[in-house]
Amino acid sequence: MTDMPDKLATAPNSKTPSGAASPVSSVVSRKPNEPGFSTIRLVAGENSEELNDLCKELLDFLKPRNVIERILISDFIHNEWELRRVRKFGSSAIPAARPWSVSRLNGHKDERFCDSPLPKGSYQAGIAGLEAKGYPLEDIDAFSALSFASALESFDKRASSLELRRNAALAALEDRRAQSALAERTIDATADEERPTMSMRDGE
Structure with a gap:
């Protein structure tokens, strides 16, 4: 090994x-x-x-027993790590979108984001102002989820793709080992069948 x-x-x-x-x-x-x-x-x-x-x-x-198996395990590791990363980013996406939601709810257009609370240094005041109007942080995040639903959906699609690729790498590894084990059993069975024939010839 x-x-x-x-x-x-x-x-x-x-x-x-x-x-x-x-x-x-x-x-x-x-x-x-x-x-x-x-x-x-x-x-x-x-x-x-x-x-x-x-x-x-x-x-x-x-x-891993050879370079091919190491490559397949490397693929598994890369896809598993990327999957964890995407899931983490997906959970962070709504808070990350919060400044744009605060901007929109305060009446700023996206093309004038530079005039919104975050660039102006009044982000916390902007959130406090919305809360004073009856728009708590939970509602701001819900607004973010609705506003950026297509972007959030892309995280799910990416995660599904990574799961398939990760599982495919493991399946390929298992298939290789199963085929190798089958080949070894076939060789052993063939050898066992040949031994009696050779013994009979020796007796003659």
């Missing part, structure tokens, strides 16, 4: 004490001479230790 690394991700120099990546994207690199594994770039808020744990658990469980 080919020796595999315990860690595929190297801690970036810009990592915070908690293990999260700094606002500047950091790179998770594979060690040299390890075919089949490519780099994963972390973005702000992602944790290199979480990625390392994911890689280690998958390697310990799946135990």
Whole structure:
């Protein structure tokens, strides 16, 4: 069995004490001479230790036996990590859209967003003003969900695509192993059938 690394991700120099990546994207690199594994770039808020744990658990469980299996496991890791990222972004999308909702509810057109509360430095006052008018933060976020429904739907579509690709990588790995096991059983069965014939010839 080919020796595999315990860690595929190297801690970036810009990592915070908690293990999260700094606002500047950091790179998770594979060690040299390890075919089949490519780099994963972390973005702000992602944790290199979480990625390392994911890689280690998958390697310990799946135990790749050759470069093809390492490539398939690498595909699985990339798609699983991207899926987690998309789900996180999807949950953050509504709060991220809040400044535009506050702008619209305060009467500003999208093309004049520069005149809205956030660019003007009065964002909290803009929210407070809406709440004073009976429009609480929950309603602002609901307005965001309605206003950006098509954009939010794209996160679900991306997640579904990543799930299919992740599952396909695992299925390909399992199919290869099943075919290999079948070939080995066929060879063993053929060898068992030939042994009695050879014994009879020896007796003659």
